[in-house]
Amino acid sequence: xxxxxxxxPGLVKPSQTLSLTCNVSGGSISTAGYYWxxxxxxxxxxxxxxxxxxxxxxxxxxPSLKSRVTISKDSSKNQFSLKLTSVTAADTAVYYCAxxxxxxKFDFWGQGTLVTxxx
Amino acid sequence: EILMTQSPATLSVSPGERATLSCRATQxxxxxxxxxxxxxxxxxxxxIYGASTRASGIPARxxxxxxxxxxxxxxxxxxxxxxxxxxxxxxxxxxxxxxGQGTKLEIK
Numbered sequence: 420x421x422x423x424x425x426x427x428p429g430l431v432k433p434s435q436t437l438s439l440t441c442n443v444s445g446g447s448i449s450t451a452g453y454y455w456x457x458x459x460x461x462x463x464x465x466x467x468x469x470x471x472x473x474x475x476x477x478x479x480x481x482p483s484l485k486s487r488v489t490i491s492k493d494s495s496k497n498q499f500s501l502k503l504t505s506v507t508a509a510d511t512a513v514y515y516c517a518x519x520x521x522x523x524k525f526d527f528w529g530q531g532t533l534v535t536x537x538x
Numbered sequence: 539e540i541l542m543t544q545s546p547a548t549l550s551v552s553p554g555e556r557a558t559l560s561c562r563a564t565q566x567x568x569x570x571x572x573x574x575x576x577x578x579x580x581x582x583x584x585x586i587y588g589a590s591t592r593a594s595g596i597p598a599r600x601x602x603x604x605x606x607x608x609x610x611x612x613x614x615x616x617x618x619x620x621x622x623x624x625x626x627x628x629x630x631x632x633x634x635x636x637x638g639q640g641t642k643l644e645i646k
Contacts, residue, residue, distance in 0.1 A: 523570065
């Protein structure tokens with residue numbers, strides 16, 4: 420059973436960079452065919468896909484966030500990471516990492532981590 | 539970009555009754571729709587994919603239907619644990635992955 424677990428600071432100051440890591444167990448992020456995504460839910464809102472990194476290292480970002488997002492991976496640690504720059508209060512959200520088995524749907528999710536942007 | 543619209547925003551149903559949730563795509567997407575259940579403090583849970591295929595471990599009271607642009611999630615006999623927010627998501631044309639805005643299923 421694949422398990423994902425997010426980690427990172429729960430509080431980030433405005434204009435700074437939000438950094439989160441997703442540790443994956445029970446499966447390798449380097450296994451061919453899998454996409455590893457970050458998704459968030461702002462307070463009172465729905466789910467917003469942020470971007471993914473493919474097993475090969477290819478990345479794709481939501482156009483609405485593209486200028487501020489970087490997703491990378493460390494295969495040796497079996498984890499992938501999110502960096503979101505120049506954050507504002509609007510970036511306050513629960514951030515999830517999730518897996519797409521190359522089918523366009525998300526079958527495994529992390530528990531989510533709340534990140535608050537505040538001074 | 540294909541957008542998904544869910545209705546109603548909130549649905550009030552009594553335990554034991556049937557709930558019907560709707561999702562409409564802005565373009566034809568064949569059967570490339572997934573449904574998720576989301577409870578507070580938990581991650582979303584994949585319920586249905588391919589419009590009508592239940593994910594592993596999902597009870598038979600959950601069923602999905604539809605094709606083209608209009609899709610439905612039906613919960614045949616609501617249990618207390620089914621009250622949650624439900625999202626549809628298209629995967630006909632991705633990325634980006636687009637979710638609907640959600641339907642909150644509440645106890646009547």
